[in-house]
Amino acid sequence: MSQMPLNYSAKDLKELQALTKDLLPLNLRHFWTDLIVTAIVAWSFLYISFLSPNGGLTQILSLIVATLGFYRGANFVHDISHSHGELDAFKMAYNLLFGFFLRVPAYMGDSHRDHHSAAKFGTKLDPEYESWGHRHEWNVSRPLLASLISPFLLMFRMVFITCAYLVRGVGLQQKVFVHLSSIVMNFSYSRSNFTEEQLNDMMESDVFCLLYTLTCFSVWASFHFSFVGFLGYYSIFVLSNGLFSFRALGNHRYLSKFEKKGAGAQFFDSVSIVDDHSLISKLVTPLWAPLHSNFHSIHHLLPHMPYHAMPEVHRRLITHPTWSQIYGTTTEKSLYSSLNKLYQRAKENRILAKNPASLDTLAYEVRETPN
Numbered sequence: 001m002s003q004m005p006l007n008y009s010a011k012d013l014k015e016l017q018a019l020t021k022d023l024l025p026l027n028l029r030h031f032w033t034d035l036i037v038t039a040i041v042a043w044s045f046l047y048i049s050f051l052s053p054n055g056g057l058t059q060i061l062s063l064i065v066a067t068l069g070f071y072r073g074a075n076f077v078h079d080i081s082h083s084h085g086e087l088d089a090f091k092m093a094y095n096l097l098f099g100f101f102l103r104v105p106a107y108m109g110d111s112h113r114d115h116h117s118a119a120k121f122g123t124k125l126d127p128e129y130e131s132w133g134h135r136h137e138w139n140v141s142r143p144l145l146a147s148l149i150s151p152f153l154l155m156f157r158m159v160f161i162t163c164a165y166l167v168r169g170v171g172l173q174q175k176v177f178v179h180l181s182s183i184v185m186n187f188s189y190s191r192s193n194f195t196e197e198q199l200n201d202m203m204e205s206d207v208f209c210l211l212y213t214l215t216c217f218s219v220w221a222s223f224h225f226s227f228v229g230f231l232g233y234y235s236i237f238v239l240s241n242g243l244f245s246f247r248a249l250g251n252h253r254y255l256s257k258f259e260k261k262g263a264g265a266q267f268f269d270s271v272s273i274v275d276d277h278s279l280i281s282k283l284v285t286p287l288w289a290p291l292h293s294n295f296h297s298i299h300h301l302l303p304h305m306p307y308h309a310m311p312e313v314h315r316r317l318i319t320h321p322t323w324s325q326i327y328g329t330t331t332e333k334s335l336y337s338s339l340n341k342l343y344q345r346a347k348e349n350r351i352l353a354k355n356p357a358s359l360d361t362l363a364y365e366v367r368e369t370p371n
Contacts, residue, residue: 023309042069073098105205122256147241297330
């Protein structure tokens with residue numbers, strides 16, 4: 001049985017912040033280079049797939065590379081949500097290169113900040129949290145199944161819903177912004193405290209998404225409504241959303257039952273997927289966890305740390321006399337290991353709920369941590 005976590009004090013946290021302070025500045029050159037190279041790869045291989053013989057190996061491989069490129073590009077919305085004006089121009093470029101095409105404009109990531117709120121994390125006010133660890137184990141597959149219909153949901157949202165509020169006016173637009181304009185796992189989540197500037201940003205972005213969609217439809221029509229063309233376009237959304245769901249499920253232990261846990265619990269509920277010894281892992285991890293998103297517990301510990309600094313933070317943590325032990329309780333060797341433990345934990349919780357005497361303890365005990 002694995003018992004976790006160790007506690008850490010405010011003094012420990014201040015020591016860690018001092019240890020990593022030099023890594024905090026954003027390297028804008030790194031951001032821009034990464035974005036541009038990713039865009040070139042994604043769009044080039046999408047173009048190659050359209051020119052390749054239908055159903056051929058070249059087309060299939062091109063679509064796989066394009067999908068991974070667009071998936072990586074979509075992940076920039078996360079770092080944009082944590083910026084404070086440093087990435088305004090970068091945000092515009094992200095929208096033009098990825099956000100409008102994928103119908104995930106940058107404003108949809110703004111709600112991510114609620115996921116880091118000590119008052120909201122793990123509650124029904126958290127957009128990216130579900131109590132998977134306390135529900136039937138097969139519920140874990142729901143986000144993956146939802147990815148199959150995600151292209152149609154995004155199409156409906158960015159075409160029909162956008163047209164509807166453009167006709168009906170600001171009243172409907174406000175409701176759409178509150179209920180249908182966030183990246184969520186918790187579908188009961190709703191935004192609050194929005195400004196007129198945010199509504200204007202949303203409307204402008206939605207109009208561009210609409211124009212992108214109409215353009216893509218025109219391009220598809222120019223290929224005589226090729227089914228293979230549609231399948232390729234559809235696969236980009238399905239695989240991207242599927243990869244995101246796998247990663248999101250593996251990035252947390254989902255121990256909360258929607259109760260408020262406090263700031264410390266964010267870190268101990270989070271998971272970093274770390275395997276420093278496997279060559280395969282080093283090659284595959286950047287594909288399913290782009291922008292070092294596998295270091296998720298570090299992100300909840302130091303939410304403003306830029307993605308390009310994560311590997312160095314990891315190296316400093318594992319060599320630190322105190323934090324090496326604390327951080328170690330939040331790591332897993334593989335995504336499969338994290339997902340399997342989540343499944344088993346949900347299964348054991350269900351059995352225990354039905355028959356408390358059937359298990360001596362759960363497989364994962366968690367001590368409450370101070371706020």
